Amino acid sequence: MSNNKINKETSCMDDYDQNSITTDQALEKIFDAINPINENEVIPIRESLSRILAENIKANINVPSGRNSAMDGYAINKKDIPLKQTNQLKVVGKSLAGNPFSNSIKQGECVRIMTGAIMPIGSDTVIIQEHVLLSKSETEITIGHDTKPNANVRQAGEDISKGDVVLTKGKNLTPADIGLLASLGLSKISVVRKLKVAFFSTGDELRGVDENLNDGEIYDSNRYTLHAMLSRLNTDIVDMGVVKDDKNLLAKAFGKANSKVDVLITTGGVSVGEADYIKDILQEHGNVNFWKVAIKPGRPLTFGNLGKTLFFGLPGNPVSVMVTFYQFVQPALKKLSGDNANLPLMIKVPCISTLKKKPGRIEFQRGIIEKDNNNNIIVKKTGAQGSGILRSMSDANCFIVLPLDSNDIKPGDLVDVQIFDGII
Numbered sequence: 001m002s003n004n005k006i007n008k009e010t011s012c013m014d015d016y017d018q019n020s021i022t023t024d025q026a027l028e029k030i031f032d033a034i035n036p037i038n039e040n041e042v043i044p045i046r047e048s049l050s051r052i053l054a055e056n057i058k059a060n061i062n063v064p065s066g067r068n069s070a071m072d073g074y075a076i077n078k079k080d081i082p083l084k085q086t087n088q089l090k091v092v093g094k095s096l097a098g099n100p101f102s103n104s105i106k107q108g109e110c111v112r113i114m115t116g117a118i119m120p121i122g123s124d125t126v127i128i129q130e131h132v133l134l135s136k137s138e139t140e141i142t143i144g145h146d147t148k149p150n151a152n153v154r155q156a157g158e159d160i161s162k163g164d165v166v167l168t169k170g171k172n173l174t175p176a177d178i179g180l181l182a183s184l185g186l187s188k189i190s191v192v193r194k195l196k197v198a199f200f201s202t203g204d205e206l207r208g209v210d211e212n213l214n215d216g217e218i219y220d221s222n223r224y225t226l227h228a229m230l231s232r233l234n235t236d237i238v239d240m241g242v243v244k245d246d247k248n249l250l251a252k253a254f255g256k257a258n259s260k261v262d263v264l265i266t267t268g269g270v271s272v273g274e275a276d277y278i279k280d281i282l283q284e285h286g287n288v289n290f291w292k293v294a295i296k297p298g299r300p301l302t303f304g305n306l307g308k309t310l311f312f313g314l315p316g317n318p319v320s321v322m323v324t325f326y327q328f329v330q331p332a333l334k335k336l337s338g339d340n341a342n343l344p345l346m347i348k349v350p351c352i353s354t355l356k357k358k359p360g361r362i363e364f365q366r367g368i369i370e371k372d373n374n375n376n377i378i379v380k381k382t383g384a385q386g387s388g389i390l391r392s393m394s395d396a397n398c399f400i401v402l403p404l405d406s407n408d409i410k411p412g413d414l415v416d417v418q419i420f421d422g423i424i
């Protein structure tokens with residue numbers, strides 16, 4: 001444009017914006033503003049999935065508690081393994097899981113043993129049943145010389161030794177952790193209380209999913225996405241509905257949440273449009289920490305507090321909501337609840353698509369990570385990348401993260417990727 005006076009303010013079309021802070025700076029400001037809550041509750045382990053452990057768990061027993069067999073076979077003493085050819089051993093009894101052989105074995109003797117059964121005193125090795133010849137009378141076995149001493153035996157405390165710290169405070173509990181707690185005989189544990197998170201959408205154009213749409217109206221999808229993302233984090237959710245683009249109504253909604261929930265999230269109304277009041281109202285009733293981040297999508301992002309309540313004013317566009325939630329809100333919620341793994345994992349993967357990118361903002365494009373015909377891991381972009389195109393998130397299984405200064409990506413370039421779902 002020849003007359004650049006018309007271009008007086010930075011818009012969402014520009015990539016450089018001197019008022020924006022970087023994502024790293026934004027995260028630092030967010031983390032600085034958060035003190036992890038220190039309120040715990042004791043709950044049954046069955047209910048502890050995705051809860052944050054509030055205590056170190058020390059093993060009070062060995063797991064397994066005694067030496068036992070890893071296979072079905074015969075418990076022998078390694079001194080009876082022949083140097084060459086074969087040896088005959090007398091079968092003097094049985095040891096079953098939960099029903100051990102009560103005597104010890106002497107040289108030349110063995111005991112029929114099943115997986116998980118306690119090793120009889122005097123035995124140290126299990127020969128699997130497929131490697132022995134059992135006499136017709138089932139009173140004797142013949143063994144070869146190729147059995148390894150101490151084979152197929154699980155030592156007491158091999159999984160966990162008494163006194164070990166097995167889980168540390170701040171662990172986000174997984175199915176494996178819950179099994180581990182059960183294996184120690186613990187029925188209840190102390191976890192950090194659930195966070196209370198409220199949200200509402202703003203916009204005169206928004207309708208509920210069971211209403212009819214008039215011209216220019218759209219369904220409010222953000223509250224559904226937010227509800228789902230928060231459910232995965234095991235929070236107590238307060239859905240405050242849709243609030244019109246009206247200063248008084250917005251201020252009233254702010255008042256309802258102020259210091260009554262841990263976190264308030266709003267969507268929409270943070271751009272520079274006429275009806276975008278969120279930042280101003282936060283300024284009036286609380287504090288604005290920052291309001292612009294060099295990120296695409298999602299630059300107009302307001303962070304601050306309303307009394308004791310942390311505040312996130314996310315943009316209205318559905319993809320921006322998800323990107324800013326995962327990059328800022330989720331790490332914040334994790335830090336607040338004392339979760340000690342609060343940032344997403346990033347890996348480098350070759351990209352097979354051409355990606356358009358201008359320097360100035362970190363960009364979270366939506367990608368599909370998969371194996372190519374040669375079984376190599378690659379990533380490609382989903383279709384159109386507009387911040388309103390929620391399909392791009394639904395089709396994706398990862399974010400392709402392009403750093404602030406990067407330009408276009410050519411096929412074959414390595415890119416950073418954040419995978420949405422791990423296996424656990």
Ligand code: AMP
Nearest residue numbers: 201203220221222268269270315316317
């Ligand atoms: P805003 O940030 O309020 O200017 O909104 C940006 C864009 O996101 C507009 O096209 C809105 O119609 C759209 N939008 C805002 N809120 C929602 C919502 N809750 N669900 C779906 N789209 C929304």
Ligand code: MG
Nearest residue numbers: 202203268269
């Ligand atoms: Mg709006």
